[in-house]
Amino acid sequence: MKFKTFAAFVGPSIFLMLLFIAFPLISVFWQSFNVTQPLYEQIEVENCTPGFLTQTCETEIQTRPMLDENGDIITRTDFVGLQSYRNVLEMERFWTAVKDWSWSGIQSIDFWKALRFTLMFTLVTLPLVVGFGLAIALVINNAAKMIRGPVIFLSLLPFIITPVIGALSINWLFRGDGILTALLEWWLARDLALFAQAWTIELMMMFYRVWHVAPFAAIIFYAGLQTVNQDSLESAVIDGANRWQRLRLIIVPHLMPLIIFVAMIHLMDTYRVFEEVVGFRSQGYVISLQWLTYDFLTPNEAGIRSISRASASAMLTMIGIAILLVPLLKRTWRDHKGTH
Amino acid sequence: MKLKTILMAGAMSVAGSVATAECAFENTTELRSLTAGFEAWKAVTDAMAECGNFEANLDQEFREKQPEAFAADPSLYHIGGVANSTMIPLLNAGTIRPLNDLVEQYGQNLKPNQLITVGGDIMAIAMMVNNQHLMYREDILDDLGLDVPTTYDEVLAAAAVIEEAGVVDYPLGGTFMTGWNLGEEFVNMYLGEGGQFVDDNNMPTINNERGIASLEMMKALTEYMDPEYLVSDSTYVQQQFQQGKIAMANLWASRAGAMNDEAESQVVGLVKMASAPMGSEAPASSIWWDGIVIASNITDEEAEAAFRVAMEGIDSEMVQANQEAAVWLIDGYEPGDLAAGAAATAANGARPYPASGAMGIMHTALGNGIADYLNGNKDAETTLADIEAAYMTAAEEAGLIE
Numbered sequence: 001m002k003f004k005t006f007a008a009f010v011g012p013s014i015f016l017m018l019l020f021i022a023f024p025l026i027s028v029f030w031q032s033f034n035v036t037q038p039l040y041e042q043i044e045v046e047n048c049t050p051g052f053l054t055q056t057c058e059t060e061i062q063t064r065p066m067l068d069e070n071g072d073i074i075t076r077t078d079f080v081g082l083q084s085y086r087n088v089l090e091m092e093r094f095w096t097a098v099k100d101w102s103w104s105g106i107q108s109i110d111f112w113k114a115l116r117f118t119l120m121f122t123l124v125t126l127p128l129v130v131g132f133g134l135a136i137a138l139v140i141n142n143a144a145k146m147i148r149g150p151v152i153f154l155s156l157l158p159f160i161i162t163p164v165i166g167a168l169s170i171n172w173l174f175r176g177d178g179i180l181t182a183l184l185e186w187w188l189a190r191d192l193a194l195f196a197q198a199w200t201i202e203l204m205m206m207f208y209r210v211w212h213v214a215p216f217a218a219i220i221f222y223a224g225l226q227t228v229n230q231d232s233l234e235s236a237v238i239d240g241a242n243r244w245q246r247l248r249l250i251i252v253p254h255l256m257p258l259i260i261f262v263a264m265i266h267l268m269d270t271y272r273v274f275e276e277v278v279g280f281r282s283q284g285y286v287i288s289l290q291w292l293t294y295d296f297l298t299p300n301e302a303g304i305r306s307i308s309r310a311s312a313s314a315m316l317t318m319i320g321i322a323i324l325l326v327p328l329l330k331r332t333w334r335d336h337k338g339t340h
Numbered sequence: 341m342k343l344k345t346i347l348m349a350g351a352m353s354v355a356g357s358v359a360t361a362e363c364a365f366e367n368t369t370e371l372r373s374l375t376a377g378f379e380a381w382k383a384v385t386d387a388m389a390e391c392g393n394f395e396a397n398l399d400q401e402f403r404e405k406q407p408e409a410f411a412a413d414p415s416l417y418h419i420g421g422v423a424n425s426t427m428i429p430l431l432n433a434g435t436i437r438p439l440n441d442l443v444e445q446y447g448q449n450l451k452p453n454q455l456i457t458v459g460g461d462i463m464a465i466a467m468m469v470n471n472q473h474l475m476y477r478e479d480i481l482d483d484l485g486l487d488v489p490t491t492y493d494e495v496l497a498a499a500a501v502i503e504e505a506g507v508v509d510y511p512l513g514g515t516f517m518t519g520w521n522l523g524e525e526f527v528n529m530y531l532g533e534g535g536q537f538v539d540d541n542n543m544p545t546i547n548n549e550r551g552i553a554s555l556e557m558m559k560a561l562t563e564y565m566d567p568e569y570l571v572s573d574s575t576y577v578q579q580q581f582q583q584g585k586i587a588m589a590n591l592w593a594s595r596a597g598a599m600n601d602e603a604e605s606q607v608v609g610l611v612k613m614a615s616a617p618m619g620s621e622a623p624a625s626s627i628w629w630d631g632i633v634i635a636s637n638i639t640d641e642e643a644e645a646a647f648r649v650a651m652e653g654i655d656s657e658m659v660q661a662n663q664e665a666a667v668w669l670i671d672g673y674e675p676g677d678l679a680a681g682a683a684a685t686a687a688n689g690a691r692p693y694p695a696s697g698a699m700g701i702m703h704t705a706l707g708n709g710i711a712d713y714l715n716g717n718k719d720a721e722t723t724l725a726d727i728e729a730a731y732m733t734a735a736e737e738a739g740l741i742e
Contacts, residue, residue, distance in 0.1 A: 037739025038432075042540070045459035049424070049692045050466045050629050050669055055453040056692060061540040063697060063740055064432055071434045071636070076739075087733050104717060108726060110708075176568045196567035198715075284518035284570035284711035295708070301520075302700025303407045303429030304738045 032084050032311035036077045038065035084312040088292075111313070114289045115320075121206060121288070122270040122324070128210045129266055130259055133217025138247075140218065141225045152219070159215040167279025170208050171195075198285040205276040205286070213269070217262045224258045225251070257335070264328050271321045289317050363391035363652050369645035371395070374409060375421025376402050378594065380468055380630065380666035388419075388653035402426070410435035415635035418646040423630050424695040425703075427456075427464055430633060432697065436463060437636040442647040449655060454669050456631060466631035467654045468666040471690060472515070472528060473616040473625060473681035475581065475596065476588045477607065480507055492557050492617045492624065495588065499564040502587050512561055513577040513589035516569040516714075523707030524626075528590070529554035531626050531691050532619020542698040542740045544731045546706075547724040553620075555713055555720045562714055570711055579604075581611060590616055590624070593682035597664045600678070613681030615688050623685050626693040629669075698740055705730040 040063045048057040065073045090109045097105030106112045136155050143151050158166070173180040174194045185192050194200045228251055236246050252259075274290040277283060283291065296310035370393050375381045377398035385396035399405065402421065407429045409416040415435065422430065430436045438461035443450065447465070456464040474495075476488060481498070484505055489495040499511035515521045530537070533550040562569050566580070578595045580586045582605040598604065599611040616625035632650045634643050656672030663674065667682045675683055693699075705727045713723035735741045 035737055035739075037737075040739060043459075046457070047459075048455065048457040049627075050453040050456070050469060055455070057457075063542055067434050073433055084737075087737070108712060108718060108722075175571075176566055193567040195571050281517065281571045283708070284522075285715070299404060299407075300700040300704040301403065301425035301428070301695070302697040303403075303432075304697060304700055304734075306734055306737050308737055309733075 028311045028314055031307060032315050033079060033081060034077050035080050035084065035308045036075050038073045038075050040064065041066050080308070084308040085316070088309055088312045088316065110287065110292060111289075111316075114287045114292045117202065117286050118271060118273060118289045118320075121202070121209070121273050122267060125206055125209050125213070125270055126263060126266055128206075129213050129217050130262060132210060132214040133262065134221050134252075134255075134259075136214060136218035137221035137225055140222050152222070155218055156215045158211050159213070159219075161212070163212065163275040164279055166212055167208060167275050170204060171280050174204060195280070195282075201280055201282045201285055205273075205280060205282070208276060209270065209273070213266060217266075220258055220262055221255060224255045228254050257332075260328055260332060264325060267324050267328070268321055271324060272317065289313065289320065293317065362387075362657065363649075365391065365648060365652075367391040367393050367645055367649055369393060369642055371419065371642070371646050371649055372417045373397060373419035373421065374399060374402050374406060374417040375419075376400060376423075376630070379597075380594070380662070380668075381421055383658060383662040383665050384421075384467065384653040387655070387658040388649050391649045391652050394649055406430060407433060407435070410635050410637070413637040414639075415637040418635055418638055418642055419650055420633045420635065421630065422464060422633050424628055424693045425700060427631075427633065428695055428697060428700065431458065431463060435636055436633040437643060438462060439465065439634060439647065442634070442644065446644075446648050446651055449651070449671060451669065451671060454631070456629070464631045464633045465650070465654070466629040466669055468630050468668050468670075469682065469686070470592055470594050470628045470630065470667065471616065471625045471682055471685050472524075472590045472592055473623075473685040474588065474614040475591050475599065475611050475681065476614065477508075477584075477610055478612040479610050480587045483507070488612075488614050489588070489617055490615070492561070492619070495617050496560055496564075499561075499588065503564060508587045509585040510564060510566045510580075511587050512564040513572070513580045513586040513591070514561060514565050514569055515572065515574050515577055515589075515591065516558075516562065516565070517573040517576075518570050518711045519707040520703065521573050521707070522570070522710050523703045523705075525558060525590075526554055526706050526710055527693065527703065528616070528624045528626055529557055529619060531694075532616075532622050532624030534619070534621030537694060537702050538696075538698045542735060544702065544728040546702075547721065547728050551724045552720045555710070555723065558710070559714055570714070582606060593667050593679065596678040596681065613678060613684075615681060615684035616690060618688065623688045623690040625685050625690045627686060627690050628693050630666075697738070698735060701734045701738065701740070702731050705734065 042061055042063050044059060045062050046057055046059045048055050050056075068074050088111050090111065093109055094106060094112060097109070107116065140148060140151050140155065172178055175181065176193060176195070181192055181194060194204065232250055233246060236250055241249070272290045273288045274294065277286065277288050277291040283295075293310050293313040296306040296313060299305045372395045373385060373388065374397045375385060377400045381398055385398065388394050389396060397417070403426045406420055406422070406426065410420060410430055411433055420430065420436065427436075440462050443455065443462050443465075450465060454466045455462045456466055474489070480502060481488065484501055486498045486501060487494075489498050495512070502508065502511040514525065516525060527537075530546065530550060533554055535548070535550040535554070536545055539545050566572060572580075574592055574595060577586070577589050577591055578598050581589065581591070581599055582601075584606050596613055600608050602608055616623040618624070632654065634646050634650070638646070654670055656670060659668050659670045659672045663676065664678065667675070667679045709723060709727035709730060712718045712726075713720060718726065732741070
């Protein structure tokens with residue numbers, strides 16, 4: 001292909017990638033090293049607010065942003081280096097806690113608390129999603145042709161549900177007076193409060209995520225199962241291999257590229273766990289890295305956001321995902337080189 | 341065909357609401373408002389709409405939209421609905437105008453305590469107050485021979501008796517949901533102890549005996565609550581009351597009406613209102629107001645029309661038709677039984693919510709930090725020290741402290 005034709009084909013998508021991926025990334029990167037603040041002045045003012053029947057007036061010192069002649073707030077942007085990262089990571093407190101062997105000390109720092117949960121959530125759900133996905137795929141594959149369509153449809157249902165809605169419904173089902181809690185209480189004949197401690201909430205979050213994502217893995221694996229070489233399977237049967245041996249030695253190796261694909265997608269998705277925290281309203285017990293970024297970005301009552309810390313936290317999340325993907329990417333790279 | 345019918349019906353209903361002529365004058369300027377979405381605002385904006393050419397936007401996310409929308413030139417809205425704290429960003433950005441002249445010209449019916457003044461300028465017109473105060477099941481307290489508690493120690497004592505008697509699932513309810521609600525509970529307690537959140541230089545001042553006393557009282561209360569208190573917001577506590585699951589709670593005055601809503605409540609007429617329990621210096625509550633502001637980035641003619649329409653919205657006629665919707669500050673309001681708690685709390689000297697930029701940051705830090713103490717992960721002093729540290733980081737980033 002001529003270079004000109006090639007450029008004409010690729011140009012638009014490169015332009016869009018620059019616009020929607022590279023540019024926002026650079027801007028977040030830049031913001032994480034800078035802090036923009038309004039310039040404040042302190043003034044003494046008398047404020048009057050309503051009591052029920054009378055008015056209460058009090059004089060107080062107020063801090064107010066200064067306005068320029070157009071009535072806009074005067075702001076100043078300073079380069080602060082890694083200060084925002086330091087504010088998020090709180091390394092000093094972290095090392096003090098590490099030296100004291102104090103796990104609760106580490107867990108009292110937001111970032112490390114969020115990282116602990118995010119990593120655990122990611123690494124526990126990964127094998128479960130792959131395992132259940134494969135199991136569902138095998139069930140579909142072995143189902144009679146007649147019912148295969150309906151079985152595929154049913155097993156895909158959880159994946160279709162919008163994540164926030166799914167998390168909310170689990171929340172409502174297991175809340176203090178939810179239907180399923182009531183059922184469990186009746187069955188176990190004891191009072192249950194599943195949202196009153198961290199570990200039950202974390203278990204429900206993992207259950208929800210596996211329930212939600214396993215169908216996606218299943219449908220990918222099911223597609224892969226259609227291409228398994230039937231001849232090798234038949235010869236394995238003749239050689240006296242049982243089901244388990246056939247699965248372990250023929251099917252799984254054949255599906256390996258797909259398993260790695262699913263694992264990569266899952267790692268990237270789960271490290272950004274967010275819907276569960278919001279849907280379960282769990283921030284009193286459990287927070288995730290993505291929720292931390294969101295919390296920094298949410299304006300408080302006075303309209304102030306922590307944009308620099310949010311940017312730093314977003315960059316750290318990206319770095320975290322990159323580190324997690326390294327082993328899988330290395331393997332793919334090796335396989336890729338091996339085939340040529 | 342069907343879509344057309346629906347569109348026609350929609351157009352008719354809009355036309356219908358515009359055509360009603362209870363308004364004292366006919367408004368010819370296009371006006372828009374952005375307010376919160378609760379019952380009282382619905383009543384007020386409906387009354388404004390009677391003047392014609394008025395579009396109300398009732399939106400619970402108003403606080404995120406207002407600063408940007410009012411900063412546009414011309415402003416996207418003419419009339420805004422604010423509370424103590426949500427007025428701060430607008431005031432700081434200079435996007436709302438002083439109302440002195442307009443009040444002089446058109447505000448004859450306003451009472452002096454409705455005027456929110458900052459440094460001599462009237463910046464907002466308050467229409468209602470709201471605070472958290474004690475609601476209790478009169479029948480349960482009577483049966484057990486208990487007096488209405490006036491301090492939190494008495495609340496704890498009464499809760500112990502109620503738990504012993506086992507008449508409800510949990511003796512107490514509380515709006516302890518992590519985040520804004522939990523922060524507000526601490527604010528109430530700490531104001532009741534006579535505390536101050538930040539000093540004149542915006543440095544935090546909560547790590548002291550008053551702060552520790554407030555935290556300890558909050559923890560003592562949670563012993564008598566549904567163990568899932570960290571996810572319980574105002575609506576949840578309201579439902580606990582309505583379903584007869586709790587006997588007492590410090591709940592918002594604006595929720596009082598729901599106790600007697602026959603469609604939802606199983607305890608109609610049984611829930612009574614009293615002052616918020618006293619801390620050592622004041623009732624453990626903070627007074628909030630809701631009111632109206634007018635944008636600066638609009639023409640003077642538009643501002644005049646907007647103010648006149650706003651005055652129609654908060655006139656006595658509206659109040660007489662909506663007595664139950666809020667604790668109004670407007671002439672013509674007759675406080676009923678349901679407003680007794682809010683009035684008593686104010687009469688006992690509850691302090692206004694100390695809204696400011698620094699307080700906004702403090703409230704967020706409190707809301708995120710207190711759960712660790714209630715969970716037992718940290719002791720009171722560490723919790724307060726950590727909250728102060730979180731406040732310092734955020735305030736430094738915002739430029740409030742050097």
